[in-house]
Amino acid sequence: MAGLWFDEFTVGMTFDHPWTRTITETDNRWFSLLTMNPQPLHIDAHAAAQTEFGRPIVNSLFTLGCLVGMTVNDTTLGTTVANLGMTDVNFPAPLFEGDTIHVTTEVVALRPSASRPGQGIVTFRHRCFNQDNILCAICDRAALMKGRPA
DSSP, X not given: OOOOOGGGOOTTOEXXXXXXXXXXXXXXXXXXXXXXXXXXXXXXXXXXXXXXXXXXXXXXXXXXXXXXXXXXXXHTTTTEEEEEEEEEEXXXXXXXXXXXXXXXXXXXXXXXXXXXXXXXXXXXXEEEEOTTOOEEEEEEEEEEEEOOOO
16 A cells, blocks of 8 residues: 555554564674674574573664554554654663564654645654564554545
8 A cells, every 4th residue: 555645644654564574693693793783682593692681682673663663554654754763762661582573653743834835744653563463562653654646
């Protein structure tokens, strides 16, 4: 499904995004190392086994990237101008390698752009759950959206 135009969103609109994603050991290791994060909790199974988690946890920025990325097809694909920011980013429960995630989105605010006629700002609340439906990540994302072409 292509993204929606600004005028197609309504406050309270929800999306249960159909994609799921199983996070692999390779995903976690490569992302951590490519982003220069040498945290043993993400890249060293033996060190991570000594922590309270007992195994590696998924890098939170990888989680955030998947959380937002998994929403694009249904919300902003081809209709966004830019992301304006993310706030209230929280990780209430860890994700582990081998977990399968799914994502929901709620539209929490809308406003026409004061400086860009025909465009508007949509604030999305994205939530990421693991296979046991435990909330693992949440964030609010503001996106500058195109209005429907005339």
